[in-house]
Every structure is written in structure tokens, then in C-alpha cells.
Amino acid sequence: xxxxxxxxxxxxxxxxxxxxxxxxxxxxxxxxxxxxxxxxxxxxxxxxxxxxxxxxxxxxxxxxxxxxxxxxxxxxxxxxxxxxxxxxxxxxxxxxxxxxxxxxxxxxxxxxxxxxxxxxxxxxxxxxxxxxxxxxxxxxxxxxxxxxxxxxxxxxxxxxxxxxxxxxxxxxxxxxxx
Numbered sequence: 001x002x003x004x005x006x007x008x009x010x011x012x013x014x015x016x017x018x019x020x021x022x023x024x025x026x027x028x029x030x031x032x033x034x035x036x037x038x039x040x041x042x043x044x045x046x047x048x049x050x051x052x053x054x055x056x057x058x059x060x061x062x063x064x065x066x067x068x069x070x071x072x073x074x075x076x077x078x079x080x081x082x083x084x085x086x087x088x089x090x091x092x093x094x095x096x097x098x099x100x101x102x103x104x105x106x107x108x109x110x111x112x113x114x115x116x117x118x119x120x121x122x123x124x125x126x127x128x129x130x131x132x133x134x135x136x137x138x139x140x141x142x143x144x145x146x147x148x149x150x151x152x153x154x155x156x157x158x159x160x161x162x163x164x165x166x167x168x169x170x171x172x173x174x175x176x177x178x
Contacts, residue, residue: 042159043111047101049152056149057097060139064091067098072135112160116167121155122146141172 033044050057062068069088075081095114096104102111108161121127141149146150154175167173 046156050101112167
């Protein structure tokens with residue numbers, strides 16, 4: 001093998017290894033989020049649960065919290081279009097389901113915070129928004145779907161806590177914590 005080819009293979013393998021350890025999923029493109037192999041493995045396990053629940057999230061969350069917004073006919077009206085576009089942009093900035101788990105948005109470095117907020121907002125009835133539910137009758141998850149989301153969030157938070165990640169840096173926010 002030539003020296004140039006060996007150097008190219010080594011460089012490629014090094015780059016791929018670094019890409020596994022560093023996630024660049026941030027609003028600031030120059031800011032890298034370092035993810036340890038243990039956290040990456042935890043994220044992979046959490047992502048499996050998310051994929052099972054994705055149809056529920058798609059029905060009630062994706063129109064505002066993803067790049068898969070299905071705009072209604074009245075989005076074409078100028079005043080409504082501006083309001084909806086701004087709302088969707090703010091919602092995606094807060095939490096973006098587009099990449100799957102780990103989620104995007106400005107809290108991408110704090111996935112435990114995102115999970116905690118998903119459960120809390122759902123428990124409080126704050127999400128999906130009432131105005132959205134009024135126009136999209138099937139958007140709100142039923143009790144069984146809510147229970148599935150709560151169970152997934154709880155398992156995920158416990159798993160992340162075992163790696164030192166707590167919602168809002170408070171161990172007491174983890175289910176079962178004393």
C-alpha cells in the first residue's frame with residue numbers, strides 16, 4: 001500500500017471516529033456538542049423507544065416541531081401565514097423532532113431537559129396547543145398514548161441519569177429519585 005493511500009485511510013478512519021464522538025447539531029455551527037460513547041449508546045436506546053412512539057408525535061407535534069409541517073389551506077392568507085410561520089419557527093427553535101432522537105432545537109445539548117418538558121407539557125395539557133387541537137381534532141394523544149409517552153420519558157430519564165444527565169441539572173426531576 002502506498003504511503004499516500006495509507007495516510008488517506010488513516011485520515012478517513014480518524015475522521016469517522018471523531019464524528020461518532022462529536023455531534024454537531026447546534027444552532028451555532030461552530031459549537032460542537034461532545035457526546036461520550038456511553039451517552040451515544042444511551043441515546044441510541046432512547047431513539048428506539050422514540051421510533052415506536054413517532055406516529056403519536058407525528059399526529060400531535062410535527063406540524064409545529066418539525067420540518068414536516070402540513071400547512072392547512074388558510075396558511076395562504078397573508079396575516080395568518082405570517083403568524084403561523086413565526087409560531088412554527090419558534091416551536092422548532094424550542095424543540096425540533098425532525099432529526100429524531102436526540103432532538104434538535106436550542107436545547108439540543110440537554111436532552112434530559114427536552115424529555116422532561118415533553119412529559120410536563122403533556123401532563124399540564126399545554127401541548128398540543130388548544131388552538132391547534134381545535135382545528136385538528138385527532139392531534140391530542142389519548143390516555144393510552146399519553147401513558148406510553150410517560151413511560152418512555154421516565155425510562156429515558158432514568159437511563160440518562162445513570163450517566164449523570166439530569167433534567168435541568170436536578171436529580172430530583174428523575175422519576176423515582178428521592
